Amino acid sequence: MTSKLSGKGLTLIRGESCLFRGLGFALNPGELLLLEGQNGSGKTSLMRAIAGMLSLETGEIYWNDMEVSRQRQEFHGALVWLAHRTGLKGDLNLVENLRFEAALRPQANVDLAAVCKRLGIAKLKRLPLRSLSAGQQRRVALARMLMADVPLWLMDEPFTNLDREGRKLVMELTEEHLAKGGMCVLAAHQDVDINATIKRVAL
Amino acid sequence: MWKFFHQWASPPHFYRLAKVLIPWLAVPGLLLIAYGTYAGLFLASPDYQQGDAFRIIYVHVPSAYLSMMAYVFMAVGGGIGLIWRLKLAHAVGAAAAPLGAAFTFLALLTGSIWGRPMWGTWWEWGDPRLTSELILLFLYFGYMALRSSIDDTAKADKASAVLALVGVINVVIVHFSVVWWSSLHQGQTLFKKGGPGMDADMLYPLLAMILGFTFVFGALLARRLRTEVLYRERRTRWVRELVLTPGGGR
Amino acid sequence: MDALAMGNYGAYVWSCFALTLIVIVFSDWRARVRHNQVYRDIEVRIKALEEQE
Amino acid sequence: MSDSSQQQPGILAGLLAVTRRDLLLAWKRPGDVLNPLFFFAMVCTLFPLAVGPSPEQLTVSGPGVLWVAALLATLLSLNALFMGDHEDGSLDQLLVSPQPLPVLALGKTLSHWLISGFPLVLISPLLAMTYRMSTDVMGVLMLTLLLGTICLSLLGSIGAALTVGLHRGTALLSLLILPLAMPVLLLGANTVSLAAGNEVYATGIWALGAYVIAALSLAPFATAAALRISNE
Numbered sequence: 001m002t003s004k005l006s007g008k009g010l011t012l013i014r015g016e017s018c019l020f021r022g023l024g025f026a027l028n029p030g031e032l033l034l035l036e037g038q039n040g041s042g043k044t045s046l047m048r049a050i051a052g053m054l055s056l057e058t059g060e061i062y063w064n065d066m067e068v069s070r071q072r073q074e075f076h077g078a079l080v081w082l083a084h085r086t087g088l089k090g091d092l093n094l095v096e097n098l099r100f101e102a103a104l105r106p107q108a109n110v111d112l113a114a115v116c117k118r119l120g121i122a123k124l125k126r127l128p129l130r131s132l133s134a135g136q137q138r139r140v141a142l143a144r145m146l147m148a149d150v151p152l153w154l155m156d157e158p159f160t161n162l163d164r165e166g167r168k169l170v171m172e173l174t175e176e177h178l179a180k181g182g183m184c185v186l187a188a189h190q191d192v193d194i195n196a197t198i199k200r201v202a203l
Numbered sequence: 204m205w206k207f208f209h210q211w212a213s214p215p216h217f218y219r220l221a222k223v224l225i226p227w228l229a230v231p232g233l234l235l236i237a238y239g240t241y242a243g244l245f246l247a248s249p250d251y252q253q254g255d256a257f258r259i260i261y262v263h264v265p266s267a268y269l270s271m272m273a274y275v276f277m278a279v280g281g282g283i284g285l286i287w288r289l290k291l292a293h294a295v296g297a298a299a300a301p302l303g304a305a306f307t308f309l310a311l312l313t314g315s316i317w318g319r320p321m322w323g324t325w326w327e328w329g330d331p332r333l334t335s336e337l338i339l340l341f342l343y344f345g346y347m348a349l350r351s352s353i354d355d356t357a358k359a360d361k362a363s364a365v366l367a368l369v370g371v372i373n374v375v376i377v378h379f380s381v382v383w384w385s386s387l388h389q390g391q392t393l394f395k396k397g398g399p400g401m402d403a404d405m406l407y408p409l410l411a412m413i414l415g416f417t418f419v420f421g422a423l424l425a426r427r428l429r430t431e432v433l434y435r436e437r438r439t440r441w442v443r444e445l446v447l448t449p450g451g452g453r
Numbered sequence: 454m455d456a457l458a459m460g461n462y463g464a465y466v467w468s469c470f471a472l473t474l475i476v477i478v479f480s481d482w483r484a485r486v487r488h489n490q491v492y493r494d495i496e497v498r499i500k501a502l503e504e505q506e
Numbered sequence: 507m508s509d510s511s512q513q514q515p516g517i518l519a520g521l522l523a524v525t526r527r528d529l530l531l532a533w534k535r536p537g538d539v540l541n542p543l544f545f546f547a548m549v550c551t552l553f554p555l556a557v558g559p560s561p562e563q564l565t566v567s568g569p570g571v572l573w574v575a576a577l578l579a580t581l582l583s584l585n586a587l588f589m590g591d592h593e594d595g596s597l598d599q600l601l602v603s604p605q606p607l608p609v610l611a612l613g614k615t616l617s618h619w620l621i622s623g624f625p626l627v628l629i630s631p632l633l634a635m636t637y638r639m640s641t642d643v644m645g646v647l648m649l650t651l652l653l654g655t656i657c658l659s660l661l662g663s664i665g666a667a668l669t670v671g672l673h674r675g676t677a678l679l680s681l682l683i684l685p686l687a688m689p690v691l692l693l694g695a696n697t698v699s700l701a702a703g704n705e706v707y708a709t710g711i712w713a714l715g716a717y718v719i720a721a722l723s724l725a726p727f728a729t730a731a732a733l734r735i736s737n738e
């Protein structure tokens with residue numbers, strides 16, 4: 001019954017249409033929650049609802065069996081969100097962007113240089129992000145995610161703008177995170193090739 | 204008690220109740236206003252300074268009072284809506300705003316018409332009450348503009364509730380700062396304070412008018428609230444049944 | 454007639470009362486019109502949906 | 507998870523980080539800082555051109571004109587307060603951060619004041635001089651503007667948060683903020699006028715100070731609530 005992250009009876013109405021009704025899920029450490037569906041099917045909305053940014057018509061999201069709305073700060077301290085828009089400042093460079101992030105949530109004790117090297121952005125550290133390609137910017141957002149010391153990753157279309165190699169890297173990173181006992185909620189309109197327990201929510 | 208309240212505030216119940224309530228508010232309200240108008244215009248003796256022009260207070264004071272009460276309604280409704288997520292409370296804000304603006308406008312008009320013979324001008328910046336009424340009117344405009352520019356009703360409700368709460372604190376600050384300001388410029392005050400100093404034949408019509416205006420406001424608010432409730436619940440089963448019933452539930 | 458003249462303030466006093474009447478009647482009229490409009494819109498939409506089924 | 511992890515950063519670290527980031531961004535785009543200043547100077551120039559250069563008139567209307575210009579200049583800069591963050595998604599990141607949102611909102615407001623309000627205070631004596639204001643009165647003007655622009659930034663952050671992401675944001679923001687800001691204008695400008703007329707002006711200063719304290723303690727919460735609502 002108890003699970004780390006769960007949602008019960010979730011209903012969301014946007015404008016004239018009902019995106020989902022009575023939806024539920026449960027997620028435990030080491031598991032991946034895959035949100036599947038076409039564009040506009042409500043994947044992002046569900047993701048935002050899980051992140052506690054969107055009030056639902058009915059239903060609640062639970063973290064450690066307690067409503068997220070009653071422990072927002074604790075919950076936000078346990079997650080990092082890779083959104084559709086990177087949320088990075090184009091006028092600032094990688095280091096400046098990540099330094100800002102470090103003041104917001106707990107950081108893992110890993111070497112930034114090693115992370116950047118693995119993501120293939122080591123040489124871009126001092127350039128303003130505006131001058132980077134969309135794929136490179138996404139890798140910077142991935143670096144931000146890797147630097148955070150949190151159990152829950154929320155990834156909204158993480159493969160956008162990435163080449164085949166980049167997509168493989170994201171899957172590898174996700175596998176590693178899950179193997180360490182982390183959790184992942186991933187929204188994608190294509191199938192993923194990740195070796196872990198996958199729970200699916202079709203929208 | 205709580206259960207009773209929830210049932211009362213349930214949309215279909217409220218929709219039906221409000222319809223019954225409207226005549227019960229409107230008729231006594233209009234009767235009180237009729238009495239107040241007659242007594243205020245013909246029975247009350249003229250003011251020793253202002254002559255018969257003082258009779259304008261019988262419409263000015265009640266509308267000024269309603270203009271503030273409507274704002275408080277919006278703020279309280281918004282607060283309740285934000286804290287207890289009661290949708291009906293948000294609807295109160297949406298329904299009260301245009302009425303509040305209308306009565307603020309009326310208070311400004313009547314104040315200005317009073318000012319013409321008394322001060323020799325249609326508008327006197329030095330008067331703190333007229334000036335605060337004007338700012339209040341702008342606050343209503345802001346509230347309605349914010350509401351109408353957000354398409355999603357739930358979002359508009361919450362955003363305008365925050366604005367109304369900020370605004371209601373501001374109304375108090377506006378009042379005190381404008382009073383301070385007009386004291387610097389030897390501003391004239393519109394009417395001397397009512398109460399014990401006022402003769403009974405002057406005071407009772409005023410009280411009747413205030414009460415009557417409140418009732419009429421209640422009736423108007425109930426009517427607008429029904430519309431709000433109907434619109435917000437347009438996708439529910441009870442509205443469907445209501446509409447499909449022959450004769451309807453208009 | 455003197456009572457109606459209000460000691461030469463008649464125009465001011467009567468226009469204030471007239472404006473009040475106008476504002477109240479107008480508010481009520483607007484509320485009725487809007488209610489009927491909203492009701493009719495909902496009615497049309499729901500009946501259209503009914504016929505589809 | 508990993509045993510070698512660091513702690514959750516403190517509240518002050520979050521506040522300063524937001525402020526530092528916004529100042530850094532302003533540094534990289536100086537136009538955002540300079541435009542309101544130019545606007546302020548230009549409005550102050552328009553007035554003598556419109557009503558004529560007679561010294562008596564300028565002395566009387568100077569405090570009012572400078573204050574109205576400062577209010578409008580602040581208003582002009584407010585629209586951008588959350589817009590950039592909204593567009594690139596970093597506002598969403600602030601909303602899911604474990605830092606309390608009112609603290610982050612206060613950090614944003616603080617940087618807004620440092621970028622747009624404080625420079626106004628600094629250049630105001632220059633413009634006051636052209637209105638033939640005496641040095642003593644200039645001191646009072648700067649003090650009221652110092653307190654007043656803090657109030658305006660705090661009030662404005664609420665409006666900016668309510669209108670972030672709306673199409674008609676700019677005009678709507680003015681409509682929301684101007685009536686709220688009227689007491690600040692009234693207190694500020696009249697206090698300077700009183701000082702110019704050699705009258706007792708302490709009441710105005712105290713009232714503005716009280717306004718600052720009230721706004722500091724309430725506005726960040728309203729802004730945070732508004733941000734959550736606007737970003738649903």
